[in-house]
Amino acid sequence: xxxxxxxxxxxxxxxxxxxxxxxxxxxxxxxxxxxxxxxxxxxxxxxxxxxxxxxxxxxxxxxxxxxxxxxxxxxxxxxxxxxxxxxxxxxxxxxxxxxxxxxxxxxxxxxxxxxx
RNA sequence: CGAGUUAGCCAGACAAUCGCUGCUGUUUUACAGGAGAGGAAAGUCCGGGCUCCUCGAGGCAAGGUGCCAGGUAAUCCCUGGGGGGCGUGAGCCUACGGAAAGUGCAGCAGAGAGCAGACCGCCGACAUCGUCGGUAAGGGUGAAAGGGUGCGGUAAGAGCGCACCGCAUCAGUGGUAACACGUGAUGGCAAGGUAAACCCCACCUGGAGCAAGACCAAAUAGGAAUCCGUUCGGCGUGCCUCGCGUUGGAUUCGGGUAGGUCGCUUGAGCAUAACGGUGACGUUAUGCCUAGAUGAAUGAUUGUCCACGACAGAACCCGGCUUAUCGGCUAACUCAAAUU
Numbered sequence: 001x002x003x004x005x006x007x008x009x010x011x012x013x014x015x016x017x018x019x020x021x022x023x024x025x026x027x028x029x030x031x032x033x034x035x036x037x038x039x040x041x042x043x044x045x046x047x048x049x050x051x052x053x054x055x056x057x058x059x060x061x062x063x064x065x066x067x068x069x070x071x072x073x074x075x076x077x078x079x080x081x082x083x084x085x086x087x088x089x090x091x092x093x094x095x096x097x098x099x100x101x102x103x104x105x106x107x108x109x110x111x112x113x114x115x116x
Numbered sequence: 117c118g119a120g121u122u123a124g125c126c127a128g129a130c131a132a133u134c135g136c137u138g139c140u141g142u143u144u145u146a147c148a149g150g151a152g153a154g155g156a157a158a159g160u161c162c163g164g165g166c167u168c169c170u171c172g173a174g175g176c177a178a179g180g181u182g183c184c185a186g187g188u189a190a191u192c193c194c195u196g197g198g199g200g201g202c203g204u205g206a207g208c209c210u211a212c213g214g215a216a217a218g219u220g221c222a223g224c225a226g227a228g229a230g231c232a233g234a235c236c237g238c239c240g241a242c243a244u245c246g247u248c249g250g251u252a253a254g255g256g257u258g259a260a261a262g263g264g265u266g267c268g269g270u271a272a273g274a275g276c277g278c279a280c281c282g283c284a285u286c287a288g289u290g291g292u293a294a295c296a297c298g299u300g301a302u303g304g305c306a307a308g309g310u311a312a313a314c315c316c317c318a319c320c321u322g323g324a325g326c327a328a329g330a331c332c333a334a335a336u337a338g339g340a341a342u343c344c345g346u347u348c349g350g351c352g353u354g355c356c357u358c359g360c361g362u363u364g365g366a367u368u369c370g371g372g373u374a375g376g377u378c379g380c381u382u383g384a385g386c387a388u389a390a391c392g393g394u395g396a397c398g399u400u401a402u403g404c405c406u407a408g409a410u411g412a413a414u415g416a417u418u419g420u421c422c423a424c425g426a427c428a429g430a431a432c433c434c435g436g437c438u439u440a441u442c443g444g445c446u447a448a449c450u451c452a453a454a455u456u
Contacts (some may be wrong), residue, residue: 005411043412055429063415
């Protein structure tokens with residue numbers, strides 16, 4: 001399964017204005033909106049230079065989360081926006097995977113309820 | 117072996133599976149093959165290419181550079197050399213033009229700090245608890261007090277005179293030059309510091325930047341032109357007419373938003389060799405193609421090994437500088453000790 005990026009500004013705004021589900025922790029905030037016509041997830045990242053100062057951290061943040069979603073989560077397909085809040089302490093360790101699992105479990109539970 | 121100096125190199129390795137972005141091929145939309153971050157990609161501090169704008173020439177202003185010669189597309193960079201400073205040494209550091217063109221600035225101490233200066237001392241005169249004058253050799257102050265040593269000289273002293281040393285100017289010699297030598301002559305001789313203070317002198321410099329710029333180009337609204345219509349026509353309501361409501365219609369053009377394409381990687385390119393040069397570098401020959409994303413590609417998992425992995429992610433492209441950086445390796449040289 002592949003994961004593609006949100007193509008344009010208007011797609012971001014659609015998710016911001018009426019998200020179907022939210023999940024957050026100290027490091028990031030996730031918004032999601034169901035997209036029944038899609039055949040895959042579409043992910044957009046908001047990684048501001050102010051919050052994640054080094055380019056290495058911004059790249060790694062995107063890669064780790066994209067890979068996590070690609071390998072672990074399937075239907076219902078949706079548009080997902082992830083906003084970084086700070087540099088995660090455990091970004092380079094497996095502990096960050098546990099945090100992601102916890103957040104996305106909650107998120108997809110909500111999405112499945114709405115979808116059903 | 118120890119301590120150090122300089123120059124350079126590497127930046128976990130290998131394999132498997134699943135993914136991502138270009139490229140090439142094909143049985144063309146899915147497979148296969150092959151490629152895919154750095155020494156600093158960073159800071160944006162300099163220089164250049166490239167693009168657009170401006171532009172007759174020169175000057176002023178403003179900013180920059182600042183020992184000499186060379187290298188280069190160019191530089192505030194690099195190389196070689198000179199002066200000064202630091203180090204036992206290999207080596208390292210150095211905004212290193214001009215202070216009799218002018219202006220400004222300098223705490224405290226001290227008698228005096230800038231066409232020097234008498235507090236103590238020394239000498240002389242008047243005269244005798246002192247006053248006036250001479251004196252920069254001695255003391256004291258200070259970061260700094262007007263060349264040093266010796267002899268002569270003197271009331272005491274003083275480049276006042278002389279010798280040697282130092283200094284300055286001119287000539288000479290060597291060097292492309294900066295500069296050096298001390299060879300000769302001259303001068304009794306320095307009344308300073310600061311120009312990353314203003315300034316003077318010499319040289320250099322148009323502005324903006326790939327979100328530069330070029331092209332294609334929806335929808336909506338508005339604009340211009342032409343033609344048609346302006347008792348008309350179109351649309352809605354309605355089976356139709358009347359009626360009611362609403363509205364000019366068609367074509368073309370230009371600007372240009374969303375979006376897209378190009379710019380975008382073959383280049384002052386890299387590697388090897390030869391030749392020239394002390395060197396930076398240059399010339400020639402042969403070979404190679406080595407990221408081009410654009411909400412933005414390099415990741416994840418597993419296994420094995422080790423020294424257990426730092427700083428950190430291309431965004432038009434190069435040449436430098438500066439800053440960050442776990443560790444490891446190589447070469448040349450220096451010092452110290454020991455041995456021969």
